């Protein structure tokens with residue numbers, strides 16, 4: 001019987017029948033999963049019809065939290081949403097911080113599993129053990145903030161937390177997002193479209209169930225150690241001041257800031273679009289997710305509009321990646337994307353791909369209903385992002401994602417889409433960060449860094465690299481040596497972080513979590529007798545399960561690779577000039593370390 005840390009219950013909601021049931025789970029089921037992403041993946045593996053249409057009622061949408069969500073542990077505010085992805089057709093999931101996860105914890109449900117499709121647009125209100133189905137045709141086309149305010153006002157409860165979709169999700173844009181706490185985005189792999197396909201505008205949670213911990217004194221002590229490690233970290237001040245936007249200058253200084261769709265890695269107008277420029281010109285205060293002492297998020301006012309963010313990915317997506325030095329435009333896009341619910345990386349990939357293809361003469365305007373996009377043409381970008389949001393005109397095709405769009409064009413044009421397994425790669429050029437390149441290639445949800453976040457390769461900690469990964473080269477960003485070992489280690493810590501539902505800025509980028517301190521935290525929380533060795537074993541089992549899951553979707557070793565550009569084209573200037581990624585060698589080593597067949 002589960003007594004500590006977990007609510008111990010799964011809520012199953014059938015939208016077609018407007019019914020729900022509550023299931024209890026055992027400690028033997030949850031112990032090897034911990035929670036969050038691992039538990040969601042297991043449910044998907046066990047219950048999904050793999051052949052299903054991701055936007056059909058058979059797809060399963062799972063919201064998951066973990067034993068430490070919303071606890072005294074700093075930055076433990078995350079929740080993961082999982083389903084078959086409409087963008088990639090394989091495992092889809094995305095995590096976000098804010099306050100939704102901690103409030104969900106108070107309902108007593110560790111997982112919410114949604115099946116079926118509502119006959120009309122509705123939102124769910126989950127209050128402790130009660131679930132209410134509220135018809136909400138009046139919320140159609142409402143922004144995420146409007147939806148959140150409406151639900152809070154209607155129920156006269158301003159502590160309700162809401163995870164909602166905007167117009168992009170309602171129109172099932174394949175890369176639409178779910179947004180909570182105003183700007184906390186489950187952005188990747190189109191989880192907003194899955195919600196839209198089920199006619200589910202929002203999930204609102206409010207709970208009052210107390211959570212008991214096995215050893216609250218030890219949990220407090222261990223959490224304080226993490227808190228101190230954050231405060232004493234050598235990057236604390238920089239991360240506090242700039243958040244992830246510090247990466248604009250950091251990546252530019254090593255020649256890997258995506259510029260004009262990864263054709264260049266050094267941006268000439270960096271000073272106009274950097275995190276420092278944003279902070280000094282528009283930032284008005286810091287903000288944070290629930291119980292985080294880093295406060296890395298920033299609130300800004302620009303052109304009489306106020307909003308939170310943007311994170312690095314959005315800032316880069318709507319500046320250098322599309323050839324724009326217009327910082328206020330990027331801030332405007334940040335607000336639009338967060339209110340309409342769109343993933344910034346995939347949205348900008350569609351735009352930047354068209355820009356490059358048109359520059360090279362591979363795609364003609366008349367083939368895109370007259371659309372002509374040139375680097376830095378923010379007026380046109382604004383127009384086209386709106387069309388994508390509502391699937392208007394040519395926006396309807398663009399809303400299916402860059403890879404799908406490219407299928408109407410030549411092989412040469414198709415090769416220019418920068419994706420892995422259908423998911424557009426994040427904004428960091430892998431030619432100058434080889435472990436990241438390997439991570440994009442092997443990530444079970446497609447071209448993404450968060451499956452391992454091997455930030456260690458940027459730290460230059462040579463002795464530590466030798467001790468942990470057998471070679472100093474693991475801390476050399478341009479080397480491929482030791483990177484498979486680094487990624488195999490980091491992906492376990494990344495999965496642990498997602499299972500406990502902590503923030504990866506802290507868990508991995510700041511290198512604060514390890515198997516020892518996580519087992520101490522989990523034991524104090526749950527009393528389930530975790531050990532570092534056991535954690536390593538169950539993380540490996542969960543990574544194997546993701547692999548098996550993607551095999552069911554038809555993914556093979558050949559899909560674990562990078563776009564041609566990163567393998568065979570060099571950057572022509574800057575500190576990463578001349579470098580390409582020998583991805584096959586690294587993937588082979590990675591498979592060997594996992595004992596997987598190539």
Ligand code: SF4
Nearest residue numbers: 075288289292296503
């Ligand atoms: S570090 Fe930033 S993103 Fe992470 S939990 Fe703290 S405020 Fe949220």
